[in-house]
Amino acid sequence: MRLGYRAAYVALRVSALVVRPRTRGVKCLLLDHAGRALFVRHTYGDRRQWELPGGGVRSGETLDEAVRREAWEELGADLASWTEVACVRGDWYAKVEELTVFRASWPRFTRVRIDPVEIASYAWFPLEGPPSPLGPTTAAALRARG
Numbered sequence: 001m002r003l004g005y006r007a008a009y010v011a012l013r014v015s016a017l018v019v020r021p022r023t024r025g026v027k028c029l030l031l032d033h034a035g036r037a038l039f040v041r042h043t044y045g046d047r048r049q050w051e052l053p054g055g056g057v058r059s060g061e062t063l064d065e066a067v068r069r070e071a072w073e074e075l076g077a078d079l080a081s082w083t084e085v086a087c088v089r090g091d092w093y094a095k096v097e098e099l100t101v102f103r104a105s106w107p108r109f110t111r112v113r114i115d116p117v118e119i120a121s122y123a124w125f126p127l128e129g130p131p132s133p134l135g136p137t138t139a140a141a142l143r144a145r146g
């Protein structure tokens with residue numbers, strides 16, 4: 001299954017070089033009780049980079065629905081209370097993208113349940129000292145949130 005994600009990622013990157021799509025996405029800034037943020041490494045793309053969880057907004061889906069779905073799919077968390085903190089626009093990975101960053105508190109004593117097909121690993125880091133290297137979308141999202 002991971003191999004399928006990697007192949008699809010490569011195909012989308014090649015297609016994006018020709019089409020130059022415009023996309024909308026969400027990033028999840030999840031904070032634990034100590035104020036640390038949750039970062040993930042994906043099983044596709046540059047697997048060294050740390051990212052905030054998130055993904056694309058589906059057709060007909062609101063931003064609120066997208067952020068809840070992404071948190072559920074990637075982390076197994078059904079969080080109802082999200083706050084929009086920033087919106088960033090950029091040209092990343094051969095596509096023009098608009099990302100809305102949402103913040104939520106991670107419920108204390110709740111275990112992170114990553115989707116092993118999409119997420120290779122996760123870790124909590126202080127926002128003042130995020131992991132390295134950061135993916136470009138996450139770096140932009142962290143700069144924009146202030």
